[in-house]
Amino acid sequence: MALTEMEIRNAKPGAKIIKLSDGGGLQLWVSPDGAKRWRLAYRFNEAQKTLAIGVYPAIGLKDAREARESAKRLLAEGADPSHARKQAKAAQIVAAANTFATIAEELLAKKRREGKAETTLGKLDWLLGLAMPVLGPRPVIEISSPDVLAVLRRIEARGQLETAGRLRAVVGEVFRYAIATGRAENDPTFALRGALTTPKTKHRAAIVEPVALGALLRSIDDYEGTPEVRAALKLMALTFVRPGELRNAFWSEFDLEARLWIIPAGRMKMRRAHRVPLALQTIAILKELHAITGNRALLFPGVRSADRPMSENTINAALRRLGYGKDDMTGHGFRAAASSLLNECGKWNADAIEAQLAHVESNKIRKAYARAEYWEERVKMMAWWADRCDDMRRGGVVVTLRA
Numbered sequence: 012m013a014l015t016e017m018e019i020r021n022a023k024p025g026a027k028i029i030k031l032s033d034g035g036g037l038q039l040w041v042s043p044d045g046a047k048r049w050r051l052a053y054r055f056n057e058a059q060k061t062l063a064i065g066v067y068p069a070i071g072l073k074d075a076r077e078a079r080e081s082a083k084r085l086l087a088e089g090a091d092p093s094h095a096r097k098q099a100k101a102a103q104i105v106a107a108a109n110t111f112a113t114i115a116e117e118l119l120a121k122k123r124r125e126g127k128a129e130t131t132l133g134k135l136d137w138l139l140g141l142a143m144p145v146l147g148p149r150p151v152i153e154i155s156s157p158d159v160l161a162v163l164r165r166i167e168a169r170g171q172l173e174t175a176g177r178l179r180a181v182v183g184e185v186f187r188y189a190i191a192t193g194r195a196e197n198d199p200t201f202a203l204r205g206a207l208t209t210p211k212t213k214h215r216a217a218i219v220e221p222v223a224l225g226a227l228l229r230s231i232d233d234y235e236g237t238p239e240v241r242a243a244l245k246l247m248a249l250t251f252v253r254p255g256e257l258r259n260a261f262w263s264e265f266d267l268e269a270r271l272w273i274i275p276a277g278r279m280k281m282r283r284a285h286r287v288p289l290a291l292q293t294i295a296i297l298k299e300l301h302a303i304t305g306n307r308a309l310l311f312p313g314v315r316s317a318d319r320p321m322s323e324n325t326i327n328a329a330l331r332r333l334g335y336g337k338d339d340m341t342g343h344g345f346r347a348a349a350s351s352l353l354n355e356c357g358k359w360n361a362d363a364i365e366a367q368l369a370h371v372e373s374n375k376i377r378k379a380y381a382r383a384e385y386w387e388e389r390v391k392m393m394a395w396w397a398d399r400c401d402d403m404r405r406g407g408v409v410v411t412l413r414a
Contacts (some may be wrong), residue, residue: 015248112147217344225403
């Protein structure tokens with residue numbers, strides 16, 4: 012005879028466990044301590060077994076009966092309900108361990124072992140931090156495209172369109188790592204291509220007109236800040252490397268006798284060591300700087316700690332101090348200036364210029380050829396560029412020499 016809610020509530024404990032039957036193997040066990048527990052008695056492979064369903068009243072009569080019917084369906088399919096329960100619990104444990112946060116940390120650790128630059132790792136960590144409050148605690152197998160989109164929409168709503176796009180790419184990288192390690196089956200960010208607002212391309216400010224660039228070079232000569240920062244500005248103009256590549260430079264990377272600077276792959280954006288020919292003017296600046304910081308490992312040690320480089324904002328701050336706003340010139344703008352004027356003059360192979368800018372060639376054959384053939388041209392080009400900077404500084408040169 013089936014149980015009723017009234018019978019269940021009024022059931023009193025005894026000296027031993029009292030078993031009340033609801034039919035179909037479902038029982039309510041009333042313990043001497045007053046606890047009421049649901050159990051299902053069933054047979055599997057000729058063996059008598061018992062399945063724990065839960066404790067009343069957390070599991071009510073209706074829920075207990077639904078659990079009984081689910082167990083019967085499993086039995087009809089030839090499955091053991093107890094084994095299925097253990098598998099489900101194991102899957103839950105695995106899912107809980109394979110959260111987005113866990114896998115993201117594994118990916119960051121992998122990149123750290125691969126020697127990725129700390130700046131790159133810091134940016135990845137910051138971007139992932141934007142997703143962690145929502146996605147972090149969740150198992151990756153439960154995260155859908157709308158879940159990721161909701162996180163990105165919040166960032167878009169703050170007007171950070173470029174950040175939203177970068178976060179989508181980083182989240183996708185986490186999911187692809189999860190797929191590769193057997194913990195996810197798909198990347199929900201793939202379906203989000205085209206779903207985000209595309210930001211307008213904003214090029215970094217740069218001075219590319221020779222007369223104006225000459226004025227900037229004269230202003231740098233008169234810079235009244237520290238000699239280290241003045242040297243950094245001069246070296247940015249002559250070497251046109253990326254600002255981070257310069258401010259993180261170590262003296263051990265330079266061979267002043269051979270007039271060569273080798274930037275290790277770990278600091279390069281494209282993860283390849285980069286050779287920079289040093290013109291005589293560049294050597295002179297480095298020798299003056301060596302008298303100031305040569306007893307340190309870094310060319311440009313920070314103010315608070317000699318073991319850390321100067322701030323990434325130092326060069327741009329110096330330009331602002333010289334009167335050049337953020338829409339006029341940036342540290343990265345020296346690269347654009349050199350690229351523009353070197354290409355304009357028509358004297359140098361475009362591939363040699365790209366090689367000196369450390370841009371990656373999409374065509375592997377051309378890239379291999381550039382590595383093999385353009386070094387001598389780059390040495391001459393950097394010497395020529397240093398001379399042209401001197402000419403522009405004096406204010407009497409037209410850089411464009413194209414016939």
